[in-house]
Amino acid sequence: MSKVKLEKNAVFLVTADPTKVVGGGVPVIIVHNEEEMESVAGRLSRIMDAVAHDLGTGVYLVVQH
Amino acid sequence: MIAIALGTLSGTAGRLLFLRVDYRAYPSYPHAYTAHLAFGFLASLVGAVAPVALAAEQYDAVTFLLLVATQFREIREMERNKLSNLETIELVPRGANYIEGIAEVFELRNYLIMLVGAGVAGVTLLWETVPGAVSGVALLLLASWIRSDLRLSNIADIQPAPINFKGVELFVGDVHIMNIALRESREKIEKYGVGLTLTARDDEFLGVLDNMGQRQAVVHDLIHVLGNREDVDSPELKPQVRKDLSTQKVGVYFCPVDPDMDRVLVIASNVPVISNARRGSGEGL
Numbered sequence: 290m291s292k293v294k295l296e297k298n299a300v301f302l303v304t305a306d307p308t309k310v311v312g313g314g315v316p317v318i319i320v321h322n323e324e325e326m327e328s329v330a331g332r333l334s335r336i337m338d339a340v341a342h343d344l345g346t347g348v349y350l351v352v353q354h
Numbered sequence: 355m356i357a358i359a360l361g362t363l364s365g366t367a368g369r370l371l372f373l374r375v376d377y378r379a380y381p382s383y384p385h386a387y388t389a390h391l392a393f394g395f396l397a398s399l400v401g402a403v404a405p406v407a408l409a410a411e412q413y414d415a416v417t418f419l420l421l422v423a424t425q426f427r428e429i430r431e432m433e434r435n436k437l438s439n440l441e442t443i444e445l446v447p448r449g450a451n452y453i454e455g456i457a458e459v460f461e462l463r464n465y466l467i468m469l470v471g472a473g474v475a476g477v478t479l480l481w482e483t484v485p486g487a488v489s490g491v492a493l494l495l496l497a498s499w500i501r502s503d504l505r506l507s508n509i510a511d512i513q514p515a516p517i518n519f520k521g522v523e524l525f526v527g528d529v530h531i532m533n534i535a536l537r538e539s540r541e542k543i544e545k546y547g548v549g550l551t552l553t554a555r556d557d558e559f560l561g562v563l564d565n566m567g568q569r570q571a572v573v574h575d576l577i578h579v580l581g582n583r584e585d586v587d588s589p590e591l592k593p594q595v596r597k598d599l600s601t602q603k604v605g606v607y608f609c610p611v612d613p614d615m616d617r618v619l620v621i622a623s624n625v626p627v628i629s630n631a632r633r634g635s636g637e638g639l
Contacts, residue, residue: 291498330535338587340532340534340589341498342535350535352590
């Protein structure tokens with residue numbers, strides 16, 4: 290079957306602010322600052338063939354589409 | 355005898371004419387032509403024999419027509435299977451609707467060819483060779499007119515639209531596409547991204563632009579001809595089609611290797627309107 294609809298799968302949460310997230314079904318990676326958040330989310334998205342999205346609260350969500 | 359020969363000849367010529375390889379490069383190999391030419395030859399032969407058999411009061415010849423119709427359905431099956439099998443390895447698949455449309459066209463062309471063969475043989479039988487040959491040309495013109503499809507430019511106004519970011523949100527013109535967190539990805543998209551907006555020419559075409567199969571066909575054709583910057587580890591460059599809910603304008607975002615806007619517009623204009631994406635206009639309610 291061809292995938293016309295996107296199947297989404299959250300693979301990681303990346304944040305510099307641990308108060309914004311609690312442990313759940315998705316692994317959470319705590320980093321020191323925004324710069325590190327950018328680099329970690331970037332690497333993760335390359336490794337996982339995924340896209341990093343900004344939730345606007347200092348949390349990046351890495352999603353496989 | 356001349357009737358059968360002339361009917362078969364014009365039918366086969368028609369199949370050859372319709373088998374033009376265009377910008378979508380499909381079918382792409384001589385083997386594929388061979389199969390379709392052979393089927394076209396058989397279709398026109400059976401079509402041409404039909405009036406001759408009827409004139410000789412051999413009515414059981416009709417069963418052969420039924421047999422051939424079954425074979426045509428198999429052509430559809432063959433094309434559908436082949437294209438569907440290839441889908442799994444395409445970064446930008448054609449989509450099930452597009453494949454069904456292509457398979458349907460392959461089947462229907464054979465019916466057209468059979469009718470051309472029958473028509474030419476019938477005319478030749480009644481009025482000799484020269485009117486037969488003339489009717490061959492006329493029927494082929496008629497068949498190619500029937501064959502011509504609606505194109506995207508017939509149903510939608512296609513305009514280039516700038517790729518732009520409002521914060522982390524990617525827009526094509528004023529149609530929101532997606533959220534891109536990484537600065538590096540945003541820079542790549544700004545560098546490579548190309549945007550189009552599609553505005554339905556009439557309310558009855560809104561449903562066509564909403565059809566996911568139609569949207570997939572648009573990005574497939576664009577990427578198929580212009581190349582794709584995307585790779586498996588850069589899904590943010592994957593083509594996306596989204597709609598603005600208030601204006602009903604559809605935004606197309608993609609990252610071609612060749613961003614020449616003139617070519618982009620020509621290709622987008624020529625994307626076929628997928629037959630199963632069409633909706634009724636509601637007239638007659």
